[in-house]
Amino acid sequence: MAEIKPELALFDFEKPLQPLYHKAEKLMAEVPVNEKKLAAVGADIQKVTAKIYKGLNNWQLTQVARHVARPYSLDYIGKIFTDWQELHGDRNFRDDASTVCGVARFDGQSVVVVGQQKGRSTEENIRRNFGYPQPEAYRKALRFFKFAEKFNKPVVTLIDTPGAFPGLEGEERSQGEAIARNLREMAGLRVPIIAVIIGEGGSGGALGIGVANKVLMLEYSVYSVISPESCASILWRSSDEKIIAAKALKNDAKTALKFGIIDEIIPEGLGGAHRDPDGTAANIRKSLKRELAELCAKKPEELVDERIAKFAAMGVVTDL
């Protein structure tokens, strides 16, 4: 499949693709289209794209994970589940649109879905706070974790946030407590939880819906304790050093897999999920199907014991 999408804005490191896209555009404008030539250019584009994406450094990866055209939670929900019905509110203070919660079906099986959602337009981004959850987002998520437990349904969470929002209101209503409570309650939840990191796994904001039996991560997504920019401004005294900081933080999926933070890397389409949303969604679906079948066969105690043991094993210490 020679997907040619010249309308996507290119990153600096994707610049070798530009002349090829130009060539393809020109060929497509010709009447009649020279299919043979176009196919050859398409093949070149694939080859170059594959090469670029094979060698992404941690900062480039971070940029891809934040790509504005990258599929967001609601995009995947539409492609992976049926009968999706969004349900709003934390039943306490308000509805936080940075996180969507609801019920859906997956191959005929009822599931509860919780996803962090960025906006595409400025208007939507303001409504969704650019995907930065406020305390109510975690509390809404918790409401649906408990809902799932009550009715014995598995939970799927989709993680995609820059992090918790550093604001006045979030502190007044203690986002620290909101995240902490989710970590504890998720650890003890008596139904299966599967988390999928689909874009930015930004620190506590991401982990707040991330304590799962299985944690899956898309190939070009990131998972980190702090953003490269913030880390650079603290440890290098300049956010310009974000490239070095990203490298030092090793926020990539391979590192997360190596240390047992995640269980599986889900491959994305060629050149990232934004170039192939359907193919990427199909890959997620395949992994979900397998994991759900496995986890749904387990007893509640087993699920809790395994989940706690999994997170208890995380970390690298030395015996002094």
Added chain:
Amino acid sequence: MDAPRSTWFEKPKYQNVKSLEENALPTGRWTKCPDCSEVFLKKQLEENLNVCVKCGHHFRIGAKERIRLLADEGTFREKFENIGAGDPLVFTDAKESYKDKIRNTVKKLKMNEGVITGTCRMGDFPAVLAVMEFSFLGGSMGSAIGEKIYQAMLLGIKNKCPVVTVAASGGARMHEGILSLMQMAKTCAGLERLGQNRVPYISILTDPTTGGVTASFASLGDVILAEPGALIGFAGPRVIEQTIRQKLPEGFQTAEFLRDHGFVDRVVPRAELKQAVVSLLQFFAS
């Protein structure tokens, strides 16, 4: 807390902060309160539990001093002291490698990590005690602290005795990347186990408690106590100011602020802290 200090230093513009400080404290026997600017003998301050005699400002104290303050004399037995930091990412920042940073800190502070864990008696009630040390890389939580806190929870379950933690931390330790983030989940998983076993957990928040420690075990006490004036929050005040582009209201993110917003049970002066804990232990025991 920062404001009075800076106005005090600002006065003679031709002098830099360091030389002024040296002039004011020629022998090192004197110290000055950052809140009320009162100058008094260090010994006087120590005798008053490092609380300003005039205005009640609570100075930060180290983990060892805190243990002396809370545990019955001679009852503290350190556990898990051999658990130290690894360097999973082979991390190096602008100045030095994480490995060197740890080595130097361990040597300087004569402790292996940023938390001391163990068992003790408080008012003769047995307890598991975990006290963080802010001067150990800002009390930042990496794998070793996560493991020690988790082990402390398990010990509380095994010994069927309450767990008391004293938080003092700038947050997660960046140098261990994603592994540090996971310590938040790990400590909370330990707390879930503790809760399943109905073992009480008392969390004491001291200046400062921020970031990943606030967003994990420290905020989940069955009872949460805090020292007066302590900075407690998730995002740091400077980050918030930069984000919202306005000055934060006075008293924002203090222990009293959290109490008034419903996230801290009691603000307890240092001199009364032990009695408050002992009284709770008694409640749970009888």
